Amino acid sequence: MELSEELQQQLEDWSRWQSAGAAVDNSYEVAPEEFYTDVLSLAPGWKIGGWTRWGLTDPVPRACSVCGAEAKPLLTIATTEWAADGESWIPEEDQADPPQQLPGTPPGNFTGLEVARGYDLQLHTCPVAANHPHIELIQ
Ligand SMILES: [Zn+2]
Structure with missing residues (x-):
């Protein structure tokens, strides 16, 4: 959603x-951009830095409330380490021998945390000054 036209x-x-x-499955022929979104672009799961996985909302400005600089992703706290409909981010060893999870937990949820019914919490910080307020974003 943040790529140029x-x-x-x-x-x-x-x-x-x-x-x-x-190696794109022919099922993506109708909408090959979905292959990029589903398989190649943004790694799901907990991470430092990176980009925002927009989906709950369209991209929104994340300006620092003090200086106006565009806040940058610092930490993503994710409900799952991978999307339920995509295997590309599942480590090979876990694909061959899936780790045990508690009954009823979504695939790839190893922390037991559930953010806003299955979304991710991303903290953004100001690149100008660390003491400027952070921004919390659910996606
Ligand atoms: Zn700032």
Whole structure:
């Protein structure tokens, strides 16, 4: 959602994926940009830094309330380490031998934390001054 219009159009071009020799399942032919979103772009799970996995809302400005600088992601606290519909982020050893989890927990939820019914909490900080207030974002 934060890519330029030009990059978004390139991702929507099925012939580009084919000419690149990318191992894209033909089920993505209708909307190849979804392959990028589902498999290649933003790693789910807990992380330091990175980018925001928009989905609950469209991208919103994250300006520091003191100086106006664009706040940057510092920490993501995720409900799951991978999306239930995608295997690309599951470590190979876990694909072969899935770790034991408590009954009723979503796949990839190893902490037992559930953020806002299955979303992620991301803390953003001001790149100008660490003592400026942080921003909390649920996505
Ligand atoms: Zn600031």
